[in-house]
Amino acid sequence: MLDHFPFYLALIVLIVLLIMLGNKIKVAYPVLLVLAGLLVSFIPGIPILKIDPELIFIIFLPPLLYEAAWANSWKELWHWRRIIGSFAFIVVFLTAISVALVANAFIPGFSLALGFVLGGIVSPPDAVSASAILKFVKVPKRMSSILEGESLLNDASSLIIFRFAMIAVATGQFVWYKAAFTFGWMVLGGVAVGLLVGFIFLKAHKKLPTDVNTDTVLTLVTPYAMYMAAEAVHSSGVLAVVSGGLFLSYHRHTFLNGASRLRGENVWQSLVFLLNGLVFLLIGLDLPEIVSGLREEGVSITAATGYALLISFVLIIGRMLAAFGAVIVTRIASYFITVADRNPGFRGPLIMGWTGMRGVVSLAAALSIPVAFPQRNLVLFITFIVILVTLVLQGLTLPLLIKKVQPPAFNDHLPEEEAERQIREELAQHTLAYLDEHHREELTRNVSLQKLAAHWELQLAGKDGVIAAGNMRVIYLRVLERQRQLLLEKNKREQRLDEEVVRKFLHLIDLEEEKLRLK
Incomplete structure (x- = not known):
């Protein structure tokens, strides 16, 4: 051997x-x-x-x-x-x-x-x-x-x-x-x-x-x-x-x-x-x-x-x-x-x-x-x-x-770009609603949390934002967990949504969590 x-x-x-x-x-x-x-x-x-x-x-x-x-x-x-x-x-x-x-x-x-x-x-x-x-x-x-x-x-x-x-x-x-x-x-x-x-x-x-x-x-x-x-x-x-x-x-x-x-x-x-x-x-x-x-x-x-x-x-x-x-x-x-x-x-x-x-x-x-x-x-x-x-x-x-x-277009699933756009918009809307419901007072006086909200507003507008960290890390981790649950529920609920696209976003959430924990 x-x-x-x-x-x-x-x-x-x-x-x-x-x-x-x-x-x-x-x-x-x-x-x-x-x-x-x-x-x-x-x-x-x-x-x-x-x-x-x-x-x-x-x-x-x-x-x-x-x-x-x-x-x-x-x-x-x-x-x-x-x-x-x-x-x-x-x-x-x-x-x-x-x-x-x-x-x-x-x-x-x-x-x-x-x-x-x-x-x-x-x-x-x-x-x-x-x-x-x-x-x-x-x-x-x-x-x-x-x-x-x-x-x-x-x-x-x-x-x-x-x-x-x-x-x-x-x-x-x-x-x-x-x-x-x-x-x-x-x-x-x-x-x-x-x-x-x-x-x-x-x-x-x-x-x-x-x-x-x-x-x-x-x-x-x-x-x-x-x-x-x-x-x-x-x-x-x-x-x-x-x-x-x-x-x-x-x-x-x-x-x-x-x-x-x-x-x-x-x-x-x-x-x-x-x-x-x-x-x-x-x-x-x-x-x-x-x-x-x-x-x-x-x-x-x-x-x-x-x-x-x-x-x-x-x-x-x-x-x-x-x-x-x-x-x-x-x-x-x-x-x-x-x-x-x-x-x-x-x-x-x-x-x-x-x-x-x-x-x-x-x-x-x-x-x-x-x-x-x-x-x-x-x-x-x-x-x-x-x-x-x-x-x-x-x-x-x-x-x-x-x-x-040329394989036929069966139209069983949403096109990948449309599915990704839909998921980004829904995640941004869900996140902003969560922050407004659970952290409304902090949004008015905490600059870091305002940056975090601004990040998702930019996501909703189709642009990239800057992730807030520091003392907002705990809140952001909660937000990511809520996003994960939303994606899992959305995947179960919508048959036309390709699970590979959902897994791509779940992977990005895992990466974001890992970056926060390493800081």
Whole structure:
């Protein structure tokens, strides 16, 4: 391990450089990292990175899933629950069936159960890849919310399929009623454990004498505690992390102060940045070892590549059919429920169908397969090619497709500039009313408080003011807390208000509090 330490440091530097390059040339960094890992793997003398398959899930998945849940909006998730649920569960299940049937029919030695193992691995699209690509193009908030929500839940559904298929291959049997009971426990038990552990950590943050450092450490421990607790009772660790993460994210302003939220956010961004980079680089670095394993088993690389391209084709076509199938279902549903759009058009489904890049979860699931498992190297090789094809083909062409077809303006959310202007005006009005109600006498004789009021009057006029400090610090902190509560209530009340804009203002309030406390 220590002998290769300089190599590991070099990989981290390479990740940073490639992500900077991706931002410069406006290419999603997962594409560059996969290709770079592939090129690096062919350099003579490069150490082979090996991770215990049993540790793959627990190292990478809990923090990545927890951060995704923390960043997700419960309001958006609930609003688009129907389409998110259909893509995250129904489409994933149908995709796994399609892959299983095709693999069983065309790949020699692939049983139906082994086909479901492969289907469970490659069925979930990758959130990181889609987010990295969409960063360079503008899409309606509806589409980004659906993609984020889908990616949060489809990992759980695909990994449940993967686990059942692994058991079926190992035991050679599948008893449907036992599987149904186990599935129910995995789902309900996973959600219950996640919420319970989340509640315990919420109380720990509130009751214990924590500071910024201990709060941050507790947030790092939380996803691992959720995952391991759920796995210990044979329920879904993935669902535990997702449900617990959503619960704590929703209550983040009740148990973390502004300083803990700000510094914890910085730590988490760096951690997830590094983990995502390592995973995508590992995808490329693993190929030579997988290829050598195939040769030892007597499997032709040409044939294996053909199988992988066939599975990639099934995944791409399957998602496109699912996206346009959702349009048909929506048209039918519009006659019975008012929330469905009767004329969704073709541009939205076309873009949604093309956002099927695979990545982190697929690789983690494939690498977690035990070494002695049947056809392990072929499953790994097919997974690698699927990730490579979807990332390069769809990842590089998605921005061009979006620019070409021009996504429709759904008008589900206020434009960002209008939302920000509305929030600034309402905060200024609310603050001036609060000062007039609670500090009217001081406003007439205290110069510092007059400056504070003048600051918000300038905000109401669309200009910047000077923040008053000194002996007005306590009053100003109260004002900021009232503003925070106003924003949280406004976010719950107004569906058309984008929660990302609200979070931006909440972040600014946290920064303002931190500046006051440091003075």
